[in-house]
Amino acid sequence: MKTIAKNRKARHEYHIEETYEAGIVLQGTEVKSIRAGKVNLKDSFALVRDEEAFLHNMHIAPYKEGNRYNHEPERKRKLLLHKHQIKSLIGKTKQQGYTLIPLKLYFKHDLVKVELALAEGKNLHDKREDIKRKTAQREIQRALKDRQRY
Template sequence: MPKEQGRKMIAQNKKARHDYHIEDTYEAGLVLMGTEVKSLRQGRASLVDGFVDIDGHEAWLHGVHIPEYSNGTWTNHSARRKRKLLLHREEIDKIERRVSEKGLTVVPLSLYFNDGRAKVEIALAKGKKSWDKRNAIAERTAQREIQVEVGRRMKGMRD
């Protein structure tokens, strides 16, 4: 069987980009059971409630929902168990230091297969205030209206 090539997206946490200012991102591997990999290959996962915790110089992914594999037997995994992240020691130390001193949090942004291996993109993030969210929405709306108007003018349409 040929080896998988490229990047296959499984799940994204779009709400994280809305709720947080993303400061730095990292790619981490995941320690998974066989039934978890099979469930992910079916494209089923949710990152909505996920977060990363550093415990004893190890990074753990909590709250990510990978549903049980439908054809699994008694060896099936539990859907919301904590999963170990595979990061270099320097990366873990840097994340731990920044979380403790600046009050940042670590959230998962996306879950994907990269050349056949399950990876998760995590980010150091700072929570947005409600007025920040409103400003971001207003800016997006204004940019969209500008693009629509530019497109209309390029096509020769008037108001």
């Protein structure tokens, strides 16, 4: 698997409950832009409507040599999931505070896949606790590293 793009803020902003692997329907120039790494997952999210899942706000830059056949950069793109996965996601996203966000975009056997996460938004105090925990862990690792040198 070759990772193309990651949504780095997702784990900071949300509690990740479950993850799903989904295919994505793309146009030819979109695949070429993705191979060049011109994709951004920052503000993207997924919605389930009429038993179909769609990815919104994922920015794929227009392909340089695409001329008039180029794609729209932020169009909604259909996600390919099994029917039982979509039905379970419909029930889970109806709950208050849960949303579907993409964590990463990657190639798997020359196909573009999206790792989706069922996530719940974090409160401000949760984010602060995570930062404190990471800082403490970093200091412990640094102390152990210094101890091993001597």
